[in-house]
Amino acid sequence: MESEYVTTPFGRRSMSLAMLLKQRRGEAIEAGTTRNKWKLFRSVCEARAGLDVTDRALTVLDALLTFYPEDDLSSEKPLVVFPSNAQLLLRARGMAAATLRRHLAVLVEAGLISRKDSPNGKRYVRRGREGGIDEAYGFNLAPLLARATEIEAIAARIAANRQMLRAMKERLTICRRDIAKLISAAIEEAVPGDWERASSMFHALLQRIPRAATLENLAPILEELETIRLGVINTLETQEKIRIASTNESQNERHIQNSSPESTSESEPGLETGQEAGRHHEPREELDSHEPGMAGNGGEGSGAMAPRNAGRLNSFPLGTVLQSCPDIVDYGPGGAIASWRDLMMAAAVVRSMLGVSPSAYEQAASVMGLENAATVMACILQRGGCINSAGGYLRDLTRRTERGEFALGPMLMALLRVKSLADSRAGT
Template sequence: MGYMPLTPFGRTVDAVLLKHQQAAADGSSMLSAVSKWDALRDLAAARKSYGLSDRDLSVLQALLGFLPGKEISPQPGVTVVHPSNRAICERLNGMPSSTMRRHMARLVDAGILIRRDSPNGKRYVRRYQGERVAYGFDLSPLAFRFAEFSDAAEARRAEEARIKQLRETVSLMRRDLLNLALCGAADRPELTVWDQFHDLAHLTARDLRRKLGADDLEALQARLATALTETNNLLEPVCAEDLGTSDTQIEHHYQNSKKDSFESEQTVTAAPAAATESKDETGYAENPAAERPVHSETPPQPPEAPAPSGPSLPLRLVLSACGEICGYADGAIRHWNDLLRAADTVRPMMGISATVWEDAKTAMGTAEAATVVAAMLERFSEIRSPSGYLRHLSAKAVSGRFTSAPMVLALTRRGAAA
């Protein structure tokens, strides 16, 4: 081309356009051709850095389809395509011409394209003695700015990976906070802070529905970290009361400790009684039965637990919050006896031993124990040891420090927020 125009036909010229024109003239002398699809791929990854949309890149992809070959030369004027507006719109599956021109103007403003307009503004190509003269859209910026696009694409991919990791971290912390808040409401219902943690977890879930930046996600992570630290501090006394995580270990330790204490007590009390027995001349007891240990005649009796109270919540409210247990009932659950039979059915499936179940019914009452099993079934995947957890609740019920109301109400709030 004898002369390369700088200004477009019938359009205003600004400093940005002249800057892109100068960069195309200065930065292309020592560069080699690049793959047009690699350039498009990197530009698509970094499009937000240049203020471009996916529709803008669709128009650019249609223009690349008019360029023969797979490579783009960085030399200005060599890679000029000259399709008509109608041909471009056909490649874009019938996009309106006005919409296409608007997207084309964004590509020109971003320096992705350079207009090489003819004297009358038409797009065409002519050949003079083997020299090709074309007027249209110059794609050479894709070649001489390829390194810039690649760096921007890598930075964008790193930022997206960082945001993805932050979202995963925040999501996991939110889940832990919600579960710990529900556990705390059941174990320590006297504290009012569990509702705040519960609300924070649900508000975080609502925020995660939007596209948050790295700064917003880091702020959420800091808030959740503070809440989790406080939650763990509040639950430390509850965790210290738990003797272990295995059902066998918990029951074995409980039985051995009780057995040793009762045997030692019976041995001490039997000693004075044995000393007062009458003996015959040979020194043996007159009554042979007296030679048997006292503790074998009178087996130890466990300490009496306080009388269990009735159900703390209406049956209708329990069933609305704990609907999973209805699938294990023979029919509709209309009375507490129906709920108890369903709990008896699902109890072995949950891994709760018969001894623990009987102790729970004795300590809590049948209706309260059935309510606890129904609530545990709703959170079965979150409970590591159902049998050990029920034994722990039974121990709290013996001392009068447990009621199933917080567990059921927590499930009600979770179901309402879901």
């Protein structure tokens, strides 16, 4: 529906081009458009911030809607209401006349209603012989119906943003609580780490949280808080894995490569096993206090005990492991590895970095032994570019070890050859 003429204001109120455009746009309603007036009013209340109207102006709009006789606003019916000043003041909750006029002007300026002034400025209706309305002068609700789709979209967007902001505030509250309690626990239990610096960064970030929070100013702060929380959790998990590895080492001393009580922890068998050992070094027999039959002759004892040795790997000198896998050194305590314990600590860090699950690494340590599992992690790190899934590869090596089909010697020798070839090429 579109008006056939322009309504100019009565009295001293001036006409402007903006008023003309709003009037024409507000009266351009698509045919068949209908809305329940109270549902549309709730949408206006929801979209109040986007429409730039006050709560008192909404009280006046509510009063105007009560004068429309039907529940549905329709483009096929007249949309002009014409209450007297006295009745409008009563339904506007006893609002003062000057205040009422001011908020009516706000509704007109916001494009939610328009004025249709009579020749003398009064609000009245002229009816035909059959009692129908021929002409009405007052406040036109057509702009409200014309903008119904726009108002509903604004209301939906504001409601969605409010829900997102509520969820973001909840996440921020939980994140603040997690960081505060985790740092406190780390300090109380003397977990190694720069907790004073982490606490200082945390409290500095909290000072940036604005009083009037919005999606735009809260999102970057929440992202930084979650980064701090992730860093704290990773540090605590790494320390816990190191502690578990150290505990397992003390509880499983039988896996240490040299079973002689008087020998040092660095005294280990040679690199090659089986026929490879015969080609490069004099055979050395693997002594194990739990396998007494293995102290016999090198060739016969080894062959006789092969089924019972399934799942057991020979250990190798730490120097050989580091020579074959130099990349692991960077992950040791202080960027150095001086003992098997340092290697196991570095392996725990690498395990987490490569995405190997704790269960996969614990199973490998149970089957291979702590030192050998750490050695295998060093090899996987060294060959990182050739392995798609470090966790899957480790599980496969564990299964092969259980079947007696895997030995560390060939893997270390292959890495040594690759390193030697690379060094020779660099020298040329």
